[in-house]
Amino acid sequence: MKNFLPKQYKKTTKLKINHNYLYEQFADYTKIFKEIEKVVKRGDYTLGQKVDEFEKNIAKRTGAKFVIGVGNGTDALFLSLKALNIGKGDEVITVPYTFVATVGSIATAGAKPVFVDIKRDYNIDEKKIESAITKKTKAIMPVHWAGRPCELDKIKSIAKKYNLKIIQDGSQTIDSRFKNKQLVNFGDVCTYSMHPLKNLNIWGDGGFVATNNKKIADKIFLLRNHGLVNRNNSKIFGYNSRLDTLQAVVANYKLKNKMNNITKKRIKNASLFDKAFKHNLNVKTVKRFKHLKEVYHLYHINVKRRNELQQHLIKNGVDAKVHYPIPIHLQDAAKYLKYKRGDFPIAEQMANTSMSLPVHEFIKEKDIKYVVNLINNFFKKKN
Ligand SMILES: Cc1ncc(COP(=O)(O)O)c(C=O)c1O
Numbered sequence: 001m002k003n004f005l006p007k008q009y010k011k012t013t014k015l016k017i018n019h020n021y022l023y024e025q026f027a028d029y030t031k032i033f034k035e036i037e038k039v040v041k042r043g044d045y046t047l048g049q050k051v052d053e054f055e056k057n058i059a060k061r062t063g064a065k066f067v068i069g070v071g072n073g074t075d076a077l078f079l080s081l082k083a084l085n086i087g088k089g090d091e092v093i094t095v096p097y098t099f100v101a102t103v104g105s106i107a108t109a110g111a112k113p114v115f116v117d118i119k120r121d122y123n124i125d126e127k128k129i130e131s132a133i134t135k136k137t138k139a140i141m142p143v144h145w146a147g148r149p150c151e152l153d154k155i156k157s158i159a160k161k162y163n164l165k166i167i168q169d170g171s172q173t174i175d176s177r178f179k180n181k182q183l184v185n186f187g188d189v190c191t192y193s194m195h196p197l198k199n200l201n202i203w204g205d206g207g208f209v210a211t212n213n214k215k216i217a218d219k220i221f222l223l224r225n226h227g228l229v230n231r232n233n234s235k236i237f238g239y240n241s242r243l244d245t246l247q248a249v250v251a252n253y254k255l256k257n258k259m260n261n262i263t264k265k266r267i268k269n270a271s272l273f274d275k276a277f278k279h280n281l282n283v284k285t286v287k288r289f290k291h292l293k294e295v296y297h298l299y300h301i302n303v304k305r306r307n308e309l310q311q312h313l314i315k316n317g318v319d320a321k322v323h324y325p326i327p328i329h330l331q332d333a334a335k336y337l338k339y340k341r342g343d344f345p346i347a348e349q350m351a352n353t354s355m356s357l358p359v360h361e362f363i364k365e366k367d368i369k370y371v372v373n374l375i376n377n378f379f380k381k382k383n
Helices: 029-042 048-062 073-083 100-108 152-162 214-223 245-257 259-277 306-315 332-337 345-353 365-382
Strands: 066-070 091-094 112-115 137-140 165-169 189-193 207-211 299-302 354-357
Touching: 029 048, 029 245, 048 066, 048 189, 048 207, 048 245, 066 073, 066 214, 073 100, 073 165, 073 189, 073 207, 073 214, 091 100, 100 112, 100 332, 112 332, 137 152, 152 165, 207 214, 245 259, 259 299, 259 365, 306 354, 306 365, 345 354
Parallel strands: 091 112, 091 137, 137 165, 165 189
Antiparallel strands: 066 207, 189 207, 299 354
């Protein structure tokens, strides 16, 4: 069977605190059905009114002049690279500690991914970018890990100095801000994913590109839909990566009715975790800064004996996860890039010590206390 959901736990594992509460998030699905009924009656199943509405709504939310709805977050990156004419013979700088799609988009566009290590906040170490730049470098692709913005003004000034494009992988950043400003202002594009496990999530795949640059926007509008300017005329050869119309209905509903609460609750839950772990020497949290508005797509801690602690949490009903155990430079897919273990020490260290705790909007204060107590007791017993 190729179309599967990987089963992480034995069927007998009863989780009390899940990483995601998909059913609860869409418990009012009948309201979305009513909107879908209107699409069925109208019959505009591809693009159409609902995608239009979504692009307007999300442009407002992200502060972008232009938003292009596409098939998924990976395509949002890929089409951005294509729109910027980045491909064979070019290099794009990114991080080895991210979801594989970031790097995959660079490779499938034909360019070479070049890695720069992360800092302990999981974001690109901006101080190491310049030494990775070569004559072939065309762009920097910073990943705003878990919705924490990278040091964008520093990245922007490096990009300016070397005449590089900035393609922000903002897949996890809906509602994030850098110095109170929308992320779209710090690069050529910022891309987003609406995968079911993202903060702004839908009933399948979907994504979008936000940009203030009309030329780039016009090109991506063409690329996502076979280069068609109308039914019969194609300006360039392109792809089929339209945001699905029914998914746009779901996204509009979530934006209007849920998004504020999701962002607010995740920030609140993360601050409760931060506070609880403040004096725990066994648990390292990420240092927070006022100029970075994080939206906590994930809440990370770093611990010794990570795997043991994860099993302890799962045994006690807490869905603790590892994002991610293998950095990209050590994946089979990246062998041709000829990196080796030890090349990116912080990324490798994070892969061994980081763990993400449930932080979503349905978690209650008592759940957070329960998780914190489990972690504290684990270290008390072992020390
Ligand atoms: C950092 C990052 N980049 C890219 C993607 C790709 O998005 P999608 O799954 O919508 O293609 C994701 C999410 O899955 C992601 O988390």
